Amino acid sequence: MGKAWDRVRALWAELDDLERAAAVLEWDQLVHMPAAGAGARGVQLATLRRLAHERLTGPAMAEALAAATADPDADPVWLRAARRRFDREARVPADLVEARSRAGTRGYMAWLEARASRRFAPFAPALEEVLGLARQYADAIGWEGERYDALLGGHEPGLRTDRLRALFAELTQALPSLLEAIRTRPAPPEAFRRPVPAELQLALGREAVGAIGYDLARGRIDLSVHPFSTSFGPDDCRITTRVDPDDFAVSFFALLHEAGHALYEQGIPASFARGPLGGGASTGVHESQSRLWENGVGRSAAFWEWFAPQLAARVPAFSDLTPELAWRAANRVQPGPIRVLADEVTYNLHIALRFELEVALVRGDLPVQELPAAWDAGMERLLGLRPRDHLEGVLQDIHWSDGSFGYFPSYTLGNLLAAMWLEAAAAALGDLEADWRRGAFAPLLGFLRRSIHARGAGPTPEELAETVAGRPIHAAPFLAYLRRKYAAVYGL
Amino acid sequence: MGKAWDRVRALWAELDDLERAAAVLEWDQLVHMPAAGAGARGVQLATLRRLAHERLTGPAMAEALAAATADPDADPVWLRAARRRFDREARVPADLVEARSRAGTRGYMAWLEARASRRFAPFAPALEEVLGLARQYADAIGWEGERYDALLGGHEPGLRTDRLRALFAELTQALPSLLEAIRTRPAPPEAFRRPVPAELQLALGREAVGAIGYDLARGRIDLSVHPFSTSFGPDDCRITTRVDPDDFAVSFFALLHEAGHALYEQGIPASFARGPLGGGASTGVHESQSRLWENGVGRSAAFWEWFAPQLAARVPAFSDLTPELAWRAANRVQPGPIRVLADEVTYNLHIALRFELEVALVRGDLPVQELPAAWDAGMERLLGLRPRDHLEGVLQDIHWSDGSFGYFPSYTLGNLLAAMWLEAAAAALGDLEADWRRGAFAPLLGFLRRSIHARGAGPTPEELAETVAGRPIHAAPFLAYLRRKYAAVYGL
Numbered sequence: 001m002g003k004a005w006d007r008v009r010a011l012w013a014e015l016d017d018l019e020r021a022a023a024v025l026e027w028d029q030l031v032h033m034p035a036a037g038a039g040a041r042g043v044q045l046a047t048l049r050r051l052a053h054e055r056l057t058g059p060a061m062a063e064a065l066a067a068a069t070a071d072p073d074a075d076p077v078w079l080r081a082a083r084r085r086f087d088r089e090a091r092v093p094a095d096l097v098e099a100r101s102r103a104g105t106r107g108y109m110a111w112l113e114a115r116a117s118r119r120f121a122p123f124a125p126a127l128e129e130v131l132g133l134a135r136q137y138a139d140a141i142g143w144e145g146e147r148y149d150a151l152l153g154g155h156e157p158g159l160r161t162d163r164l165r166a167l168f169a170e171l172t173q174a175l176p177s178l179l180e181a182i183r184t185r186p187a188p189p190e191a192f193r194r195p196v197p198a199e200l201q202l203a204l205g206r207e208a209v210g211a212i213g214y215d216l217a218r219g220r221i222d223l224s225v226h227p228f229s230t231s232f233g234p235d236d237c238r239i240t241t242r243v244d245p246d247d248f249a250v251s252f253f254a255l256l257h258e259a260g261h262a263l264y265e266q267g268i269p270a271s272f273a274r275g276p277l278g279g280g281a282s283t284g285v286h287e288s289q290s291r292l293w294e295n296g297v298g299r300s301a302a303f304w305e306w307f308a309p310q311l312a313a314r315v316p317a318f319s320d321l322t323p324e325l326a327w328r329a330a331n332r333v334q335p336g337p338i339r340v341l342a343d344e345v346t347y348n349l350h351i352a353l354r355f356e357l358e359v360a361l362v363r364g365d366l367p368v369q370e371l372p373a374a375w376d377a378g379m380e381r382l383l384g385l386r387p388r389d390h391l392e393g394v395l396q397d398i399h400w401s402d403g404s405f406g407y408f409p410s411y412t413l414g415n416l417l418a419a420m421w422l423e424a425a426a427a428a429l430g431d432l433e434a435d436w437r438r439g440a441f442a443p444l445l446g447f448l449r450r451s452i453h454a455r456g457a458g459p460t461p462e463e464l465a466e467t468v469a470g471r472p473i474h475a476a477p478f479l480a481y482l483r484r485k486y487a488a489v490y491g492l
Numbered sequence: 493m494g495k496a497w498d499r500v501r502a503l504w505a506e507l508d509d510l511e512r513a514a515a516v517l518e519w520d521q522l523v524h525m526p527a528a529g530a531g532a533r534g535v536q537l538a539t540l541r542r543l544a545h546e547r548l549t550g551p552a553m554a555e556a557l558a559a560a561t562a563d564p565d566a567d568p569v570w571l572r573a574a575r576r577r578f579d580r581e582a583r584v585p586a587d588l589v590e591a592r593s594r595a596g597t598r599g600y601m602a603w604l605e606a607r608a609s610r611r612f613a614p615f616a617p618a619l620e621e622v623l624g625l626a627r628q629y630a631d632a633i634g635w636e637g638e639r640y641d642a643l644l645g646g647h648e649p650g651l652r653t654d655r656l657r658a659l660f661a662e663l664t665q666a667l668p669s670l671l672e673a674i675r676t677r678p679a680p681p682e683a684f685r686r687p688v689p690a691e692l693q694l695a696l697g698r699e700a701v702g703a704i705g706y707d708l709a710r711g712r713i714d715l716s717v718h719p720f721s722t723s724f725g726p727d728d729c730r731i732t733t734r735v736d737p738d739d740f741a742v743s744f745f746a747l748l749h750e751a752g753h754a755l756y757e758q759g760i761p762a763s764f765a766r767g768p769l770g771g772g773a774s775t776g777v778h779e780s781q782s783r784l785w786e787n788g789v790g791r792s793a794a795f796w797e798w799f800a801p802q803l804a805a806r807v808p809a810f811s812d813l814t815p816e817l818a819w820r821a822a823n824r825v826q827p828g829p830i831r832v833l834a835d836e837v838t839y840n841l842h843i844a845l846r847f848e849l850e851v852a853l854v855r856g857d858l859p860v861q862e863l864p865a866a867w868d869a870g871m872e873r874l875l876g877l878r879p880r881d882h883l884e885g886v887l888q889d890i891h892w893s894d895g896s897f898g899y900f901p902s903y904t905l906g907n908l909l910a911a912m913w914l915e916a917a918a919a920a921l922g923d924l925e926a927d928w929r930r931g932a933f934a935p936l937l938g939f940l941r942r943s944i945h946a947r948g949a950g951p952t953p954e955e956l957a958e959t960v961a962g963r964p965i966h967a968a969p970f971l972a973y974l975r976r977k978y979a980a981v982y983g984l
Binding site: 014234 | 512708711
């Protein structure tokens with residue numbers, strides 16, 4: 001047989017072509033498009049997305065999936081991944097998708113307006129609207145016990161709110177005392193804050209991401225306002241960065257982060273292309289790859305033993321940079337109100353607050369008008385500081401503006417998983433840092449390729465944790481990693 | 493009423509979105525894509541093109557067009573342009589479209605192989621195949637008297653082979669004697685062949701295309717192997733160029749040429765966007781815009797009176813460049829075997845040869861194996877030279893390799909029309925060159941906007957000639973323009 005299997009693959013291939021084409025249009029929009037082109041680009045993207053959605057959720061796909069399930073030639077892992085997306089998206093009425101998209105645009109505009117005036121009020125009605133639609137969306141998908149599960153499932157297949165709550169509880173219990181200990185010690189100097197020409201920063205960044213294994217013949221680096229990565233297929237995985245001419249760290253760590261995402265996409269087998277397995281296992285697993293390379297590798301003492309001498313030799317402003325100085329600067333802890341500027345210790349406290357607040361919003365336990373006060377109180381409780389205004393408080397993130405509830409936890413999952421992968425890699429390969437000291441990252445990448453990348457979107461994050469690390473997702477490796485690192489950096 | 497009219501516009505808007513999305517993917521492919529991405533990009537483009545073709549030729553469009561014809565709210569100009577495309581493309585069976593596309597890829601590969609060995613033989617069977625399919629394609633579209641008409645119609649709506657034959661006869665009669673006269677005189681020095689850093693070349697090129705009216709806030713300039721222009725909508729019309737660090741003319745005139753195309757697209761009314769009127773009137777009319785700015789303006793004495801002092805002031809290598817020297821260098825005549833390097837006098841002789849040969853091929857009067865000999869004989873007859881080998885002979889152009897017969901005449905039409913437009917503009921506005929001498933190109937652009945750009949793809953080329961210049965397409969203005977120019981440059 002195999003006919004039903006062929007048919008469903010052909011349908012999915014067309015869906016994937018439309019989605020990758022949309023990704024090219026989005027990349028261009030963020031990297032090259034003149035601002036005046038936004039109107040036409042918006043309708044072009046809307047058309048591509050609508051056609052893709054029709055293909056995913058239409059009767060042809062429903063029938064082909066059903067028929068393929070009975071086809072002995074069909075790959076059950078492929079079918080499971082396909083079903084996971086189909087079952088979610090086919091349940092959502094087209095007019096709700098449309099309503100969310102429109103309200104999201106209004107929400108984003110209201111958020112911009114609120115930010116400009118640093119007042120929450122202009123944002124509140126729009127947030128109320130996108131929240132209401134997100135609740136309807138969750139109800140369309142279906143849930144038991146916790147409505148938030150349905151939103152979370154869009155990013156982390158199979159993961160439940162309860163599991164997250166337990167993980168965040170561990171973090172919010174352990175991190176404040178680590179932070180307190182760190183704050184008793186003098187902070188390292190900000191050694192990366194020196195002027196370096198943009199071209200030189202980019203050249204050095206290219207070399208670094210090339211050294212960790214990012215294949216620039218199957219990718220490219222561009223500039224954009226916010227760094228991101230995207231994939232148009234296994235052989236065209238691109239990243240972007242932004243350059244601060246007075247701070248080497250900004251572009252350098254952004255490149256390592258985005259290259260981590262791109263390494264994942266480049267490692268997904270070509271045979272998965274144009275199918276439901278041809279991407280990462282989840283948002284959090286993707287984030288585990290970027291965080292692993294940015295923080296686990298890029299902020300390690302071993303990495304800077306290798307890279308600091310190169311910086312010192314090539315960049316006049318860094319002629320006195322020692323590995324020790326660079327490594328300590330890369331691990332400065334400085335609690336602040338802004339998530340995207342947060343260090344590894346405080347970052348997950350920012351996420352814990354957002355998780356707590358969005359679960360309450362989605363449940364209906366927290367009225368929108370009480371959100372700013374709850375935000376400020378949470379910052380006080382978790383980080384011991386209060387934002388000066390809503391711009392560095394509740395208005396700082398774009399996510400809620402278009403109704404993207406259920407996304408934030410993936411950042412923390414990424415951090416926890418990265419530590420689990422590093423522990424598993426060390427158990428399998430021995431002393432990773434000895435490799436890094438000489439700029440050899442292929443053994444680690446090989447481990448990630450074999451154990452994670454080679455499986456594409458097949459496993460759930462929890463399944464991946466079990467098979468790679470032999471344990472469910474847990475916080476202990478991450479906490480041990482932080483304690484080890486900051487004991488060394490801060491001499492605790 | 494108006495429902496049928498709304499419906500057909502909605503269908504066409506979706507078709508246009510798919511085609512513009514494909515244009516973005518093609519632009520990226522030629523400008524930024526890593527070579528490794530070609531495989532995935534090819535299938536993505538094929539999917540977009542297939543979906544677009546289905547939308548154009550499917551039953552929904554057929555019904556909507558029929559219904560709209562009876563809708564009093566419908567715009568008849570819009571409908572005529574839509575019907576023109578629909579009637580052509582709906583007649584072609586999908587498997588012939590597919591067969592042409594596949595044979596075209598094989599033909600292109602065979603052409604590359606033939607070029608590498610400078611032998612025609614490896615190309616002959618593939619050319620035979622694409623020619624056979626082009627004939628089938630013409631037959632599917634339908635023709636009377638001359639099969640070539642059907643191919644020509646894809647580029648020049650309403651134009652017949654007979655008309656072209658008469659135009660080319662005028663040119664091949666008049667140009668050789670002009671060329672002979674020129675060759676009795678010493679050629680101007682190649683004053684642009686001096687080293688200028690690429691960045692500076694691009695900066696000066698940007699200023700020049702900005703001065704003629706290309707709105708860079710609604711476009712952008714990139715580098716590619718072959719310069720081209722593309723439009724993703726009226727507010728995002730992009731051009732590319734290539735830079736020869738030792739020859740300022742290469743990039744500069746390519747930019748003026750491509751900016752001419754982009755000026756056309758930027759001048760098409762926004763209300764035409766996403767519809768059949770939202771493009772140029774024909775390939776030849778498009779070429780008339782690029783040639784007008786590149787040659788009519790960019791190689792005029794007046795233009796160089798304005799621009800040469802700027803070059804001399806800004807580029808050390810050009811410190812001694814006078815307007816006279818620049819203008820004469822821009823109009824050097826040098827018969828050679830290669831079309832894309834040809835000057836304004838010999839260019840149309842190259843096209844005349846290709847037109848004559850492809851009409852004979854399409855008729856079946858010229859067997860493919862006799863093509864190389866016919867080429868060389870034609871070059872001897874028209875240009876008085878013989879190519880050293882097939883690489884600078886019959887294998888030089890890409891067009892035939894994928895079966896694009898009927899395209900070449902548009903280049904010559906562009907030259908003829910450009911001269912007609914300049915004559916009409918001068919009649920309407922008076923002394924254009926007085927404007928150009930002070931870098932003022934808005935009056936000319938305004939004329940083109942009003943008389944040509946504002947009508948989009950509405951008129952046929954012949955209709956446009958009648959309304960703008962009050963005459964059918966004819967060669968006299970072009971020949972007069974050449975005689976006037978070369979009398980001055982060469983002191984004839």
